[in-house]
Amino acid sequence: MLDRHNERDGRTERERPLRPSDEMGNMREREVPLAPVATPDVINRWLDGELPEPTGLRGDAARSVEFWRRLGEETDKRRRMMTPAHLPNKIMAALPPLATPQQSVAPWYRKDLRITPMVALAAAAALFTLGILAAQALLR
Amino acid sequence: MKSGYASAVKTTVPASPIDQLEADQEVITKVLAGDRNAFGILIQRYSDPLYRHALGMTGSPDVAEDILQMSFIKAYQHLSEVRGRFDAWVFRIVANGCKDWLKNIRRTHLSYEEDDQATSYATPEEELDRTELRDDLDVALAQLPPSLREAFIMKHVEGRSYEEMADLLGTTVGALKMRVHRAREALQALLEEKYA
Numbered sequence: 001m002l003d004r005h006n007e008r009d010g011r012t013e014r015e016r017p018l019r020p021s022d023e024m025g026n027m028r029e030r031e032v033p034l035a036p037v038a039t040p041d042v043i044n045r046w047l048d049g050e051l052p053e054p055t056g057l058r059g060d061a062a063r064s065v066e067f068w069r070r071l072g073e074e075t076d077k078r079r080r081m082m083t084p085a086h087l088p089n090k091i092m093a094a095l096p097p098l099a100t101p102q103q104s105v106a107p108w109y110r111k112d113l114r115i116t117p118m119v120a121l122a123a124a125a126a127l128f129t130l131g132i133l134a135a136q137a138l139l140r
Numbered sequence: 141m142k143s144g145y146a147s148a149v150k151t152t153v154p155a156s157p158i159d160q161l162e163a164d165q166e167v168i169t170k171v172l173a174g175d176r177n178a179f180g181i182l183i184q185r186y187s188d189p190l191y192r193h194a195l196g197m198t199g200s201p202d203v204a205e206d207i208l209q210m211s212f213i214k215a216y217q218h219l220s221e222v223r224g225r226f227d228a229w230v231f232r233i234v235a236n237g238c239k240d241w242l243k244n245i246r247r248t249h250l251s252y253e254e255d256d257q258a259t260s261y262a263t264p265e266e267e268l269d270r271t272e273l274r275d276d277l278d279v280a281l282a283q284l285p286p287s288l289r290e291a292f293i294m295k296h297v298e299g300r301s302y303e304e305m306a307d308l309l310g311t312t313v314g315a316l317k318m319r320v321h322r323a324r325e326a327l328q329a330l331l332e333e334k335y336a
Binding site: 044047048063064067068070071072074078081083084087088090091092094095096 | 196212216217274297299317321335
């Protein structure tokens with residue numbers, strides 16, 4: 001952030017005492033190095049809807065109110081944004097077949113056993129082969 | 141009597157959460173019984189706040205659309221797993237989608253496309269000024285850590301109460317107030333030279 005050279009309350013930026021937020025040097029998760037600007041409690045409470053808009057403020061506090069009033073106009077506009085008209089239909093068209101709970105969570109051993117002639121024949125052949133192998137093993 | 145900024149913030153809490161819960165459950169039952177089109181009711185009911193969230197978090201209308209589409213498809217596929225409020229459940233899907241996107245993408249410059257809403261700005265200079273603020277706010281928001289951006293957007297753009305935010309994010313009102321206050325400080329630090 002650039003230094004400010006304009007005088008507001010009779011002092012330059014360097015002469016002004018540190019604000020409480022200047023000491024919050026350990027702001028977690030910060031991605032950009034910022035010199036935090038103090039947002040007075042009264043302004044935070046106004047923005048949180050706990051107090052009416054503060055009046056009669058001067059200096060930094062008055063500038064903050066003006067700043068947040070301006071930003072409020074922009075956020076108000078964003079709050080009125082709607083989903084693009086085509087999107088709901090696009091989503092509906094992209095929906096896959098719904099997996100019923102039975103289909104998705106039933107383990108194999110709980111599913112109904114269907115025996116077709118081919119399955120029965122294969123099972124019989126497998127059992128016959130196993131029987132022969134077992135008999136050969138016993139006769140050795 | 142509250143005035144100005146605060147009074148303009150409307151919460152999205154439904155008039156009767158229990159009615160809303162029952163109404164959603166009724167639709168979910170229909171969908172699970174095979175009425176696929178009933179899912180459209182849930183999309184219509186919740187897409188606007190979810191779109192605003194995704195747009196605020198990503199800064200890109202296209203990405204917001206993609207995230208919303210993927211989230212609703214995921215919700216549809218796992219609809220039988222909904223326990224409690226559908227809106228809170230689908231919000232978490234969207235919020236996680238946004239965070240995953242933010243983890244994977246390094247953005248250079250993103251801005252909102254012009255929308256077709258009428259503006260109340262009389263002169264071209266005012267409109268230009270406002271467009272500039274919009275772009276600058278996007279750039280500033282993109283520099284905030286995701287958790288601060290999320291809290292700021294839920295409070296200021298979506299107009300949610302702290303209680304609703306805490307409910308949706310599974311954290312405390314105090315922690316969220318702290319995040320919003322930090323986001324405000326950071327945004328003001330980034331933008332005040334130009335706008336304060």
